[in-house]
Amino acid sequence: MGTLARVLFIPVICAVMGYYLYTPLPDGLRQKSRIQLFYAKHKISSLLISMGVKLGFGSGIELARRYQHYTMVSPLNDENITVTNTTFSGIPVMIFTPNTVSSKSPAIVYFHGGGWMFLSSGTKSHFTNNLYRKSQINVLNTYSPYIITSFSYRLSPEHPFPAAFDDCVTATVHVLQNGHKFGVDSDNVGVAGDSAGGNLAAAVALRLSDEKESRLPKLRFQIIIYSVLQAWDFKLPSYTHNEITLFPSSVMIKFILPYLGEVATDENIAVCLSNNHLTPALKKSKFTKFVDQSLLPPQFRRTPPKIDDVLNTTLAKRLETLIINPYAFPLMAKDLSRLPPAFVLTCQHDLTRDDALMYVERLRKAGIDVQHKHVTDAVHDFFLRAPNNDFTYDVHLETLSDLKVYANKYYK
Template sequence: MVFFYILLVILLVIFTASFILRPGEGRRGVSLTAPASPEAAAGCPRGGRPPLSRTLLPLFEQGKILEKAGVCSQIAFTRYLQSGRKLGPDPQLWLQDARFAGVPVRVYRPRAPSAGLRAGAIFFHGGGWLYCSIDSHEKICRYIARESESVVVSVGYRLAPENKYPAAYEDCLNATIHFMKNIEHYGVDAARIIVCGDSAGGNLAAAVSQTLAGGSDLPKLRAQILIYPGLQAVDFNLPSYQQNQGVPLLIRKHAAFFALQYLNGDALHMQEVLEGSHIPPDMRLKYRKWVSPDNIPEKFKARGYKPHKPREFKAEVFEKVKRLCEPNLCPLLVEDAVVQQLPESFILTCEYDVLRDDGLLYKKRLEDNGVRVTWYHLEDGFHGIIGLHDYRGLSFPAGKRGLDRIVKFIKGL
């Protein structure tokens, strides 16, 4: 029976992959250019299911078959699908694997001589705190290091659910502090140190930036770069969560699933969190000034939004998930006194992304507190598109546009 399940999954993977890379396309490359309509931009044609949903998401769901068969967990299977392969040498970069404060890192340094010290970017990969690795984000880090002529350090933090919150945050913080204390070994300018991350990595970058904001014994961060970050777990019914609830690569229920796996190592209360019954009324009222659809510009509600009334508060659920309200896990909930000390910021959001409004809300908080923000919005982008700028034969021009804007921001510091 186990053999049958394994064979079935292999066939499903091959079948699904045939829709992603048809014969010959893996050799030539497939360029997915800007579509003619907003629906097509998200991969959501009118009256049909999103093409990406029919291809990429089933790959992740197939892990359930192996889990039920007792072969491996769904998380382990998805990690296998998302694991990147280590690339060969780069003619323009020196690569070095090391450990910073016990945390595995990979350092990317331009080979070309520099007239002065370089900018240094500490990069935290995305993957919902559960998935991905240094290798999975290798192309992104190489691209940033090459094009911005900066030193990039990619951090291989511990993953949930084996390592629950705050393990990932602590690894990222400790690796960053180590780098800041040893920048002379890497030719980095102490006045141009940046924290950067995508998705869950953007969450970690925001949390690390907040922690370091008030310190005086380390160099000040020059900037933070937050790429479609997830920044709160209070309200999963904001406009972007409603509009894009089924749009890959991150669907609404998975956003809550990842946060809970990171927090507790399970997702037992996912439905209550999605419905909003996990936050006490008094705390919800406090957070409403920061996490509210009222703070989202009206143009972002045009694709549809229905005000949501949270379900009745469940105290027993709150006791299990109350640490979701800690700023080190949900940076959008930090006090204004901390926000006012944050460095210049770059925020990238995508129209077809459940996390779009997290980025918009944080942008507003930063600007309201006098922090300079460069905001770049991909009207035809979806969650994870940066990693698909050049992925195994697929090419999404919007992903490259986003990366190029990040490079431009770094070079301008």
């Protein structure tokens, strides 16, 4: 290649790469450059995974999981914490125990995000470690800490609903019944999770609150961080006004369908995007009031877009009972009055925003004490970033501080 050709070729390649790596983002985001950097890194990894699939190294899911394992799992070095890998009722768990733990300490049971398809307690161990370190109670320079347990529940598509939910319920019950064996005060346990993990935390809280005759200790709280709580309406304002390139509505549906045991074909995704995945009976049922814009604060309401009523009967029939199953989608629960207090975090620029806003309103109407934090200058997954790395968001650290105050409020 001649000198002139190289001079012309290199700028063109740089321009193409810059165009490919650039993600349009809404105005008003704090630390916008860091978000752009994270999205660029994600696009590069996605490109490498796609190349690996074409070269026959495995499926996209397999390669993505391998990539996450090699890039996100590393030894945890903290002289104040002991990290134990074990199992609860056969479910892999990581226990973060302070070395100064008392005989009975409060605990948070944490469920990781990842669309029910990716990540694990191992890939999010640094995040969980920082959640632990940032949530201590410091009294007279001594720690009065609590333990955090993080579970690796079974993932879709290999294990669709209710596998992950069942694992999370089983593991939480194990903590409530056997906490004394690893220093946990079973009367002081709360559940928490982000994204799909928040869905599971809300579902576990609902399931345990339904145990009317149970002798299990009651959960002290639920912490729900930007979570998927319904699959009824994909035309809510948060879905139609937050189509960020990296995480559009179609990607969310690619996670939801496998979780429900369905294949995320282009046709099935299109059906869901147009809200034609609901049977006529469901559209006329009492469940319509559980996902309704009247539950949103006035400033978030929008005129619903017109939808072509072209039903995919086969898919709708298969999804009919799953869409309204409250353990799959807690917003569909008829009765929320027995749930523990809730800390609910929503993001302005997030597809799941309206799910959680409706959950907040329904909890309040049910008489549940709710603390709602709405973040206006961040996007979905900001809480995944571990502190002290290039992708840390200030709002992440602020939220950790909020969670510390909140948890301590409800521990006895």
